[in-house]
Structures are given as C-alpha cells and as structure tokens.
Amino acid sequence: MPAPCFAETEENQEPRKSRNPGNPVIHQSSGHNFMFKSRVSLEPITEPGELARLSAQKEQAELLDLTNDAIIVRDLDGVIGYWNRGAQTTYGFTKEQAIGQKLQELLKTEYPKPLQNIVQDVITYGRWEGELTNIARDSRRVVVSSRWVLRTDPDGGSSILINSNEISAKKVADVLLLAAERQAEDVLAAAQQQAEVVLAAAQQTRFGQRPVKTEPTELLRLILQREQAEILDLTHDAIIVRDLEGVIGYWNRGAQETYGFTKEEAIGKKSNDLLKTEYVTPLQEIEQDLHACGRWEGELTNYAQDNSKVIVASRWVLKEDSDGRPFSILEVSSDVTLQKHAEIVLLVAQKQARDVIAAAQKQAQVVLLAAQQSRSDQRLRLVVEAAPNGMLMVDQNGKVALVNSQLERLFGYGREELLGQSIELLAPEALRGQPACIGDSLFVAPQTKEMTKGDYFGQRKDGSLIPVEIGLSPLTIDGENFVLAAIVDITERNRKEEFLQEKISELGRSNEELEQFAYVCSHDLQEPLRVISSYTQLLSKRYRGNLDEKADLFIDFITDASKRMQVLVNDLLVFSRLQTKAQEFKEVDCSSIVSMALANLKLAIDESAATITCDKLPVVMGDTSQLLQLFQNLVSNALKFQSRDSAPVIEISVRKEGNFWLFGVRDNGIGLDMQFADRIFVIFQRLQVKEDYPGSGIVLAVCKKIVQRHRGRIWPESSPGNGTTFYFTIPCITKDVIKGGSGKITLLGLKRSE
Amino acid sequence: MNVLLVEDNLADLTLILEVLKDEKIAVDVSVVRDGMEAMDYLNKKGQYKDAISPDLVLLDLNLPKKDGREVLAEMKSSPELKLIPVVVLTTSQAEEDIIRSYDLQASCYVTKTIDLDQFIKIVKSIDGFWFTAVKFAPKQ
Numbered sequence: 001m002p003a004p005c006f007a008e009t010e011e012n013q014e015p016r017k018s019r020n021p022g023n024p025v026i027h028q029s030s031g032h033n034f035m036f037k038s039r040v041s042l043e044p045i046t047e048p049g050e051l052a053r054l055s056a057q058k059e060q061a062e063l064l065d066l067t068n069d070a071i072i073v074r075d076l077d078g079v080i081g082y083w084n085r086g087a088q089t090t091y092g093f094t095k096e097q098a099i100g101q102k103l104q105e106l107l108k109t110e111y112p113k114p115l116q117n118i119v120q121d122v123i124t125y126g127r128w129e130g131e132l133t134n135i136a137r138d139s140r141r142v143v144v145s146s147r148w149v150l151r152t153d154p155d156g157g158s159s160i161l162i163n164s165n166e167i168s169a170k171k172v173a174d175v176l177l178l179a180a181e182r183q184a185e186d187v188l189a190a191a192q193q194q195a196e197v198v199l200a201a202a203q204q205t206r207f208g209q210r211p212v213k214t215e216p217t218e219l220l221r222l223i224l225q226r227e228q229a230e231i232l233d234l235t236h237d238a239i240i241v242r243d244l245e246g247v248i249g250y251w252n253r254g255a256q257e258t259y260g261f262t263k264e265e266a267i268g269k270k271s272n273d274l275l276k277t278e279y280v281t282p283l284q285e286i287e288q289d290l291h292a293c294g295r296w297e298g299e300l301t302n303y304a305q306d307n308s309k310v311i312v313a314s315r316w317v318l319k320e321d322s323d324g325r326p327f328s329i330l331e332v333s334s335d336v337t338l339q340k341h342a343e344i345v346l347l348v349a350q351k352q353a354r355d356v357i358a359a360a361q362k363q364a365q366v367v368l369l370a371a372q373q374s375r376s377d378q379r380l381r382l383v384v385e386a387a388p389n390g391m392l393m394v395d396q397n398g399k400v401a402l403v404n405s406q407l408e409r410l411f412g413y414g415r416e417e418l419l420g421q422s423i424e425l426l427a428p429e430a431l432r433g434q435p436a437c438i439g440d441s442l443f444v445a446p447q448t449k450e451m452t453k454g455d456y457f458g459q460r461k462d463g464s465l466i467p468v469e470i471g472l473s474p475l476t477i478d479g480e481n482f483v484l485a486a487i488v489d490i491t492e493r494n495r496k497e498e499f500l501q502e503k504i505s506e507l508g509r510s511n512e513e514l515e516q517f518a519y520v521c522s523h524d525l526q527e528p529l530r531v532i533s534s535y536t537q538l539l540s541k542r543y544r545g546n547l548d549e550k551a552d553l554f555i556d557f558i559t560d561a562s563k564r565m566q567v568l569v570n571d572l573l574v575f576s577r578l579q580t581k582a583q584e585f586k587e588v589d590c591s592s593i594v595s596m597a598l599a600n601l602k603l604a605i606d607e608s609a610a611t612i613t614c615d616k617l618p619v620v621m622g623d624t625s626q627l628l629q630l631f632q633n634l635v636s637n638a639l640k641f642q643s644r645d646s647a648p649v650i651e652i653s654v655r656k657e658g659n660f661w662l663f664g665v666r667d668n669g670i671g672l673d674m675q676f677a678d679r680i681f682v683i684f685q686r687l688q689v690k691e692d693y694p695g696s697g698i699v700l701a702v703c704k705k706i707v708q709r710h711r712g713r714i715w716p717e718s719s720p721g722n723g724t725t726f727y728f729t730i731p732c733i734t735k736d737v738i739k740g741g742s743g744k745i746t747l748l749g750l751k752r753s754e
Numbered sequence: 755m756n757v758l759l760v761e762d763n764l765a766d767l768t769l770i771l772e773v774l775k776d777e778k779i780a781v782d783v784s785v786v787r788d789g790m791e792a793m794d795y796l797n798k799k800g801q802y803k804d805a806i807s808p809d810l811v812l813l814d815l816n817l818p819k820k821d822g823r824e825v826l827a828e829m830k831s832s833p834e835l836k837l838i839p840v841v842v843l844t845t846s847q848a849e850e851d852i853i854r855s856y857d858l859q860a861s862c863y864v865t866k867t868i869d870l871d872q873f874i875k876i877v878k879s880i881d882g883f884w885f886t887a888v889k890f891a892p893k894q
Contacts, residue, residue: 531765537870538772 069237070144070164073151076119078102081159090144090166092137103162107134107142122150122160132164143167165237238312240331241319246270249328258312258335260305271331275302275310286316291326294318300333311336380477390487393475398423401482410489412461428459458487467494511579518576525569533562568684571698575683578705583623585710587733590617590627590663594652597632604639610648617654618661620730622710630706631665633699634726638667641724660712660729668723677716703728755781758808760792760825761843762817770812773874779881784808789820793828796835808838812880813860815844826860841880 070087074080083098091098091107098106104115110133111118121128128148136142144164151159238255242248251266259266259275266274272283278301279286290296296316304310312333319328381402384391390407392400400418408415411426418425457465471486536558544552594614598605605612612635620627635650642648646668653664672680679685683701707714707728718724761767767785774781784805786792792813795802811829815822822842829835841862864876 527763531763531769534769534870534873535765538769541870 070162070166072098072103072162072164073159074103074162075159076123078104078115080106087164090136090142090164091134092140097137107136109134118148119160122148123158126150131167238331238333238335240266240271240333241328242271242331243328244326246272248274255333258304258310258333259302260308265305275304277302290316290318290329299336302333377477384484387486390489392418392423392426392485392487394423394483394485396481400425407487410460410466410487411458417461426458428457428465429463466491515576515580518572519580521569521572526566529562529565529569533559533566536562571684575698575702575705578626578702578709582709583625585621585623587619588622588624588627589619590631590654593617593624593627594631596628597635600628600632601636601639604636608639608642608648610639610642610650612650612652614652615654617652617663619733620661620710621733622730623706626706626709630703630728633703634665637699637703637726638665638669638724641667641669641672643668643670643721656732657729659732661732662727662729664725664727666723666725671718671720671722671724672716673720674716674718677718680716681714755810756806756808757781757783757810757812758792758795759783759785759812760787760789760817760822761785761812761814762787763814766814769873770877773877774881777874777878777881779877781881782806787818789817789822789825791819792817792825793820796829796838810880811838811840812843813840815842 069084070090071082071084072080072087073082080098080101080103083093083095087098088094093106103109104111109115112130112132118128118130127150130146132144132146134142134144144166146162146164149161149163151161238258239250239252240248240255241250248266248269248271251261251263255266256262261274271277280299286296286298294317298314300312300314302310302312313336314331314333317330317332318326319330321327380393384393384402385404387404387406390410391402391404392407393402395401400421400423403415403418405415408418411418413425456468456470458468459465467490469488469490471488473484473486475482475484536555540552540555540559544555591614594617598612631652635652638650639648649668651664651666653666655662680700681704682697684697685701703726704714707730710730712729712731714726714728716724716726759767759770761770771783771785774783784795786795791802792811794800795805796808796811798805798807813822813825817825822844826840826842829838829840839862840860841864842860843864862880864880
C-alpha cells in the first residue's frame, strides 16, 4: 500500500528539503575533487579545449558518466565545454554534437528569469538552483531541476558547472494522470447525465430500472494530489565513497538529502549499518560481481535517519590504486523511492481510471439497455392495450407477464391479481393440468396458431366459464421467449350461432310442414271435392228441369265452385312441388327451352295468331323443367292478357348485365298499373275479374319462385294499355360454377355465337 | 260378367253403381269395402266361400286394413289370381302411385276425375274395353 509511505513522506517533506540549510553547498564538482584528490587534481576549467582534455581523461569520464544526471560545463558566455553521458541520455544530443555549441541555443532553454540574471546570481552567490524547460533533440520537452555552480580556475577564469536532473517524466505522468482523471470524471459525468435522462424516462414505465450508484472518484483525486507533491520533492543522486570494509569516506549533499544523515554523521560509519541496507541479492554475490567486473548496478533498499525506507538505483564502481589493488568503492545512488511510488500510484491511478471508465461504460450500457428495453416494452404495452380483444403475454414458465384492460374485464381479475400468476388461473378448474387447458396448450408448440376449432373455455374470477377463441404468437424480447395470446370471448357469437341454427331448423320444419300441407291440400282435399262435384253433376243431370229454376242455378254455382276449387288445389300442388320436386342445376340451353315452351303453347299461339320473336339465348345453370315452366308461364301470361284490338306480339330478349343475364319477355297486351307490381307475384292474387281473365293467379307466383331459386329476381315494367315487359335475371356461368374452367365456357360461347 | 269393386268410399262406390245403372251397362258387381275383405273374396274365404271369381277387379288404392297396393301385389304373386285383370281407380295423381301400379302389373290405371261426364266416359270405356272387347283368360 502506497498510502502510508505518502503520509510519512509528507510528514518529512519539509525537514528533508532543508536538511542542511546552513551548510555550505556541496557541489558534485567538489565530489570530483574529493574522489581524485589523492591522485588527480582537477584542472581548472577555463577553455572548452581544456574541458575536452579533461573529459578525455578516462577515469574522470567514467565517474561522471555513472550518474543519470546531465552534467554540463559551460563558460560564462554559454559555450559548452563538457557533456556527460547523462546529458546525452537526457537531451538526446551526443557529446560531439553538444561541445562548442551555445547551451541555451542547443536546448532552446526556457528560464524562469532572464539568463543574464541567473548568470549574475551564479557569479555573485556562487550558485543557482531552479527548474528549466529544455527541448530535447527529438523535440520532447525536458523539464529539469537544475543546479548551477561557479567554478573559479586557478588562473582566475570562471566557468559554470550545471547538474540537471530530469523531472519531466514525472510531469508527463502528472499530466497523464490528470488527463486520465479528467477523462474518467468526464465519462462518469456524461454517463450520469445520460443515465439520469434515460432513467427519468424509464421510471415512467413499469419495467424501468433504478439508477446504479456511481463510485466516488474522491480517492483517485487524493492519490493524484499526493503523488504530485511527491514528484516535486525529487532530489539528486547520493554519492558515497567507502573503503572495502564499507567504512564511509565521502558523503555528498545528495546522500545527505537522500538519507538524512549529515556528512559528519556518516563518515567513518559502515554504510550498510548506517543505512540498514537490504540487498536484493546477497551482498557477497554483489561484491564478487564488483571485484570481477569492477562495477555493479542494482536496486537497494536503505533506511534513512528517520527510519523511512529509501529505495535507490545504485551503481558501484571499484577503485584501484596505481598497483591495481582495489581500495575503495564509489557508490552513486538515485533515490527511486518516489519514482517507485509514483509508478505504483500511476499504475493504481491508471487502473482506477480504467476501472472507473469501464464501470461507467458498463453502467451506461446497462442504463441504455434498460432504456431501450423500457422503450420497446412501452411500445408493446401500447399495442397490447389498444387491442380490441383480451390479450395477455405469458413467459416461458407460464406466468402472466402482461395483460390489457380488455382481458381484465373479460376474466374479472385486476391486473395486479394476474401478473406473475400461472396462466392456469384463467383455465377452467376441471381442465387445469389437462391438455385441453389453455395454459398447457400455450406451450405445447409455441408457434403462431389459432385455437378456434373445438371448445375452449376460460374461467372467470367468479367461477363462471366463458367460451373463448385464442390466437397465439410466439415472441422473443431481449432473448426471452414469450407467448402473446389474443383471447376473444365468443359467448355472444355462440349465442347468435345457436339462435341462427335454431331459426334454420325452425324454417326447415315450417317448410316441411308447408309442403306437407300443400300435398294434403292437393291430395286429400280432392277426394271430398270430387264427391261434391260428381254428385252435383249427377243431380243436375237427373233432375234439371224437374226442380224450379233457382234450384238449377244453385246447382250450377256449386258445380262451378267445385271445379274452380279443384284448379286451385291442383295449382297449390304444383307450387309446392317447385320445392319438393326441384332438380339439381345443370347446364340449360335457354333457346331450346324456349322452343319447347312455345311447342307446348302451340295451340294457344295459333288460336291468338301471336307473333313471337326470340334472341339467341345463353346457356345457364338451372333446373330444366323449372326454366321451361318459367318461359312457358311468362309467354302464356303474355298471351292471356292480350289486348282485344290487336294480335299479340311477344319479344323474348336477353342482354348481359354484369354477372347476370337479363331476360325480357315483352308483350303488347293490356299492361298493368305499377302500383300492383308486387301483388301480381303473390299466389292466388288477381288484378282482373275472373270472368274476363280466368285463372287462379298462380302463374306469376310460380315464376317468381323459380327465378328466386335460380338466384335471380323478377319484376315487371308496364303501364296500363302499353303492354308489359317481365324482366328476370339468371347468373352467368362463371369459373366457380363450372369446375371445368374457362375452356368449357369458351366452347359454350363459341357454340352460342355460331 | 262379374266385377269385384273394391272401394271404401260410399260416395264413390254409389256413384260408380249409379253411372253403371244410368248407362245401362249390364254387369254383376260385387262390392267389398277394404283390402282384407277383397283378398277374402278373391280367395273365397269365410263369408265369401261361395263367391264367384270376378272377371275384372276395380281397385281403389287407398283402403283401410290392407291398401290397394298390397292387394295388387298379393294378387299378382298368386298363380290363381294373377290372370285376373285389375283396373286401378284412384283420386291420386301422384306419379309414384301410377308407376308403382304399373310395376305391380295393374292392367290399367284410371284417375277418378272431378268431372262427372268424364267419369261416365271412363266407365263406359272400361265397359267397352274390358267388358266387351277383351277375351279373358278362362276361369279356373
């Protein structure tokens, strides 16, 4: 856990910064002097040429290259005379590229105050410290914590040694973290906003979901703040020289800053005792490497004066005397504790940011999904609610998921009583658990189907059964299977059907009775009628003239009446036989039918000297004998009601009107008043006195009945004195009528047009 | 010439007898009133054991107890009776009655009409045809 470290560090931040505030500044350059005092005296640095010479000195170069810090020597004009490996690493320019260049131009340095003033400070106070921003070779911005020291050469010349430690990586990390934090916050804010909008909509619906609580970002923010503080507290390398026993002989300011011990406290102590050094690999192995290779690099954990843990990246170089015997170890250590912490913090922060973003995204998805779901639910609900019949939706477990108010009314349950209940609640008690039950049949085969055949019943809340018709549609919503059932109460329809069926059989019965009645009338009535008639005639035959005149007249009335009654009874029989003796329809050629009718009426036609014309008539589907009777009746009717002045002219015509043939039988007879147009078709109704035009009034009644049976209608067009046309219609032969298809019709048509 | 008249309707049978008398047709007419009696008469059973076999049967179709159709069928299935000609007299104009009567080998089918003159013509023609023109099978 990094947090305790931060707390400790924060606590010790101030003392550590000003660990030796009063002490003279110890420069690395003086370190150099120390290290080489016994053997090499550092030459005064006056000219770039001299610096180059110095840098050429192998040992010195090695030493200076050990550090990660950029070490640069420039003259007072800014011309670079020395450029170590650290400088190359930090800025990307090689030694060759740098030396001889003006430092501020090479690195495009941004100074916190005018360079002139900085140089003045260095000359006046011997040193300057501050943060600089340089531009590396790869255009990268490199922020360094820089320490400038004035060197005075023995000849009185001056130069400036600059030791710079890059802090820009941390800055970048800061920026990255800040950006990550902002990004996370933005994402969260957006997600929350989105969620709120969507949830507000979703909450209006039944299926809406509660908002998911957002994780606080407070922790992340705190972590970042602390890390920032730590980064600002970066210090330079600790440089220690100790003998082979580990006794410290040199202790620089960096070491003091790093470990908290002053030079006085450190020198003469064994370094691993003082610093409670923990080695990653055993010290013996490190020393073996050191003696074998002359150097070692690795990470160490030390403990500072305040017992705080200090992790350092350490480089050890074995120093040998002129005889090649090792006599001291140079240890340059960079405090990486904060870097480590920063890395961890960075990782943690990044991970948290990622988690936050992922959580936010997930949350957003959940919310969006919920919103979409609630929208589609809403649509479905509206559709279901608007349905004119009872509807319910059942889930895979047979539980009711949705009902509309029609269904509530139909079954007498409230919505809340049905939702989540088994569908069997609506099935008749006796059927529950049986295949005929609504509930079971819903899921036997979840496919679109109609449950209309057979009797299906539902049971209302009050226990009464209702006959229903059910339409089922399977439905998948968000991967869940449902069955949507439309339930129609067919009580009323059943009642109507029953009523209709009753009426039909009633009608059948009454028709039968009527036929029976007609038969009885015509048959059984004839017996007594004949007796009456026969004996009146016998009476008349034997006793005419023997009684008085009135008796003879009375006998005549009786004889006449009984004859007419016989006609009526016979007509009644004919009329009743229109139904009982009906033939199946077949193709009938109307032209040949008319020929037969005219042949039957030949005597009457000849007697009246009538002229009869006839169009070519079509073939229709009909009852041959009835159609014969129809034409015969109409022609004889035309003959009968002829005018006294002229011979009858009768025209039989036909034309097509839509799907019907329109036949016309026109005469030039006495005509009729159209106000009686309906009465003429009523059986035994007459318009004329029987003395003028005898007959029972059955002819046209029979015509009407025949036409009706052929799905046509019949009506007269007439006025008194202007003749009458009887029109009637018969359906044309269609493909529906003749199964044989159009070929046959064409054939028949050809036949007709020939 | 012996005729068996099978007729339940008194008015009808009186009319026949009256017409025969008016037209002076000389036949001996025996009358029975239902189908059972008719068969008894023809088979000379019971009260009819001394009956004379008729040369012609005038048979109404609608009879009590045993109707005319059954009488006709029995006569035609009996070797003794099948040669006696039967004239069916009826008010029925029903086609099926007519067809059935001929199926049962009625010799003739006559519809009783309402017109007395026409009826007299029919009776006369029966007389002319059956009673005078036809040479009957020898009586057994």
